[in-house]
Amino acid sequence: MDTLPKLLLANAQKWGHRRPAIREKEYGIWQTQSWAAYAENVRDLALGLAALGFQRGDKLAIMGVNRPEMYWAMLAAQSLGGVPVPLFHDALPAEVQHLLDHCEAKIVLAETQEQVDKVLAVREGLPKLERLIYDDPRGMRKYTDPILIALAKVQEMGRQFREQQPHYFERQVEATRPDDVAIISYRYDMAGVARGVMLTHRNLLANVENVLQVDALRPNDELMAFLPIAWLDDTFWSLAVALKVGCTINIPEEPDTLPRDLREIGPTSLVAPPRVWENLLAIIRVRVEDADIVKKSLYNYFLGLAQRMEEQRSAGRSPSLLQSLLYKIGDFLVYAPIKDHLGIRRLRFAYSGYAGGLLAPEIFSYFRALGVNLKQSYGLPEAATIVTVHRDGDVRSDTVGKPLPGVEVTISPEGEVLVRSEGVFQGYYRDPEATAAARSDGWLRTGDAGEFTEAGHLFILDRLAHVAKLADGSTFAPLWVESRLKYSPYIREAVAVGAGRPHVAALIVIDSENVARWAERQGLGHLAPEELVRHEAVQRLVHEEVRRVNQGLAASTRVQRFVILPRDWRPGDEEVTRSGQVRRDVVLKKYASLIEALYTDAASAELVTSVTYEDGRKAELRTQVSLITVQAPEEIGVAG
Incomplete structure (x- = not known):
């Protein structure tokens, strides 16, 4: 089977209604859809699209969150030789207009009234748009625009189409080819420019084969489908991998219910960006802070034991018999309850993806110490998501593992990571200049700076353009500092600066939720986010977190x-x-004046920023912020 629709039909024929293909949680209840029902829904939607005039090469834009209907739509478009273009459901109207126009969408599937309103607001700038399909009709009873049509109606049209041409769908699926473009996935570069990454069925399935050679999946495995559908990672795992293996994807009710839904499903494999692992650790640390003295003491003792044993394993040394015995006790009292609470006890393996940056080694080692087979992976959409990953028994907390089978990785003379494989993309849609710039003598230029260790592991330093020198000539890689700052449960984002400067400074965004809980435990009462950042106790808290991170830095x-x-x-x-x-x-650029102030003796500065609301309106905010010098605790310089 060399295309995704062909795999779908093969799975439906093999397992029919006997095995679940998709579970979706709705109104607190898990709803199950078999492989046969999955294929029937895709068929009805594909034929409905055909009745609307959708043909080979046409683009179907999809705006929504993870829902079975969104996956039906992607496969329906592919079944007709068309191309699905998943977009972020919360994109602003101007962004929606640009992307729909750029991809030349003929039809849009919008999940809710919110997305429908955005498309209708920019419709005049979309000359190629012919139909707007909506899934959830709530709030749209009085909408009369003829461009609108309900998803249920389209599927009904598909069933009627099938009565006239009973074999049309199967013939269209059979006509799909591995070199058909399977998806256009928009990727935003660091300057905010969106580029449409074109990947074929061959690109996706070749890399699926590469991954499965490292970590095999089985039909009875359970995956979570919670990454945004606009991320290629979701297409790779929730469609390509699931279809190839025949395993079940589980869709949480809402992003906020993910921790609870993880506990209920107990997935056997989990792929998540660093932010998810950071949030899971934050959940644990907050619970520990709230625990009584006995539980806290047990946690600290057995966590220390587990971390020492993980360090030994990483160094190639075996734990002692006594350590192994104590670890079993710790697993019963501490590790297993934590994993149960997070819903990760059944994991055979888990990946921390590269989206959003690297996972701090401290966080990575923490989960490894608990007994989670967590692996760091590295990749990018242009290479069908995954390029390198750790192997069982060969894991290093500060690397991203070795290249997948079938994937070649080399380092250019300038220090850039270059990739060559069957998964490398076909180019950026309608952007030949950017496509040419991304390739060099048959290699994909990643834009990342890296090097190989003696053991053959890839070490990612930072974006090549971001690696710089301090005033004294020392090499400065911002990502290395930032990932360690974000190890703190109280720091959500950080940007380290210092190129050409005498020392490193940082812009820090706190995790308001965790800091607010900390403030309540300290008896500070309920503080609004803007009050938190101004409070001296919070500034001292963040100062101590920065001091702790500094101890592990050059x-x-x-x-x-x-x-x-x-x-x-x-x-x-x-x-x-x-x-x-x-x-x-x-x-x-946005915080240039504030960065300059960090390199003066000033204790505070005025910050002027603009914000963009969901409806596209902009506003200017003026705030006085404290500039804090990292000193000994009794000498903290806090102003304002």
């Missing part, structure tokens, strides 16, 4: 000054990409 790269920013960064405000990666160039 002297030249230790943070000497920092500022806590008054609000979180959101994609709509341009500081971070839709995949959660900080847009460094944007941040450096």
Whole structure:
């Protein structure tokens, strides 16, 4: 089977209604869809699209969260030789207009009224748009625009189409080819420019085979489908891997219910960006802070034991008999209950993906110490998501593992990571210049700086353009500092600066939820986010976190000054990409005056920033922020 639709039909024929293909939690109850029902829904939707005039090469844009209907739509478009284009459901109207126009979408599937309204608001700028399909009709009873049509109606049209042409769907699926473009996935670069990554069925399935040679999956495995559908990682695991293996994907009710839904499903494999692992650790640390003295003592003792044993294993040494015995006791009292609470006890393996940056070695080692077979992976959409990953028994907390089978990785003379494999993309849609720039003599240029260790592991330093020198000539890789700062449960984002400067400084965004809980435990009462960042106790808390991080950094790269920013960064405000990666160039420009102030003796500075609301309106905010020098605790310089 060489295309995704062909795999779907093969699975439906093999397992029919006997095995679950998708579970979706709705209104607190898990709803199960068999492989036969999955294929029937895809068939009805594909034929309905055909009745609307959708043909080979046409683009179907999809706006929504993880739902079975979104996966039906992707496979329905592919079954007709068309191309699905998943977009972020919360994109602003201007962004929606640009992407729909750029991909030349003929039909859009919008999940809810919110997405429908955005498309209708920019419809005049979309000359190729012919139909707008909606899934959830709530709030749309009085909508009369003829471009609108319900998803249920489209599927009904598909069933009627089948009565006239009973074999049309099967013939269309059989006509799909491995070199058909299977998806256009928009990736935002660090400057905020969206580029449509084109991948074929061959690209996706070749890399699935590469991954399965390292970590095999079985039909009875359970995966979680919670990454945004606009991320290629979701297409890779929730469609390509699931279809190839025949395993079940489980869709949480809401992003906020993921921890609870993880506990209920107990997945056997989990792929998540660093932010998810950071959040899971934050949940544990908050619970420990709230525990009584006995439980806290047990936790600290057995965690220390587990971390020492993990360090020994990483160094190639075997634990002693006494350590192994104590670990079993610790597993009963501490490790297993923690994993049960998080829903990760059944995991055979888990990947921390590269989206949003590297996972701090301390966090990585923490989960490994608990007995979670967590592996660091590295990749990018242009290479069908995964390039390198750790192997069982060969894991290093500060590397991203070895290249997958079938994947070649080399380092250019300039220090850039280059990739060559059958999974490398076909190019950026309607952007030949960017496509040419991304390739060099048959290699994909990743834009990342890295090197290989003596053991053959790839070590990622940072983006090549971000590696710089301090004023004294010391090499400075911001990502290395930032990933360690984000190990703190109280620091959500950090940007380290220092190129050409005498020392390193940092812009810090606190995790308002965790800091608020900490503040309540300290008796500070309920504080609003803007009050938290100004409170002296919170500033002292963050100062201690920075001091702790500095102890593990080379002297030249230790943070000497920092500022806590008054609000979180959101994609709509341009500081971070839709995949959660900080847009460094944007941040450096937007906060240039504040960065300059960090290299003076000033104790505070005025911060002027603009914010963009969900409806596209902009506003300017003026705030006085404290500039904090990292000193001994009794000498903390806090102003304002």
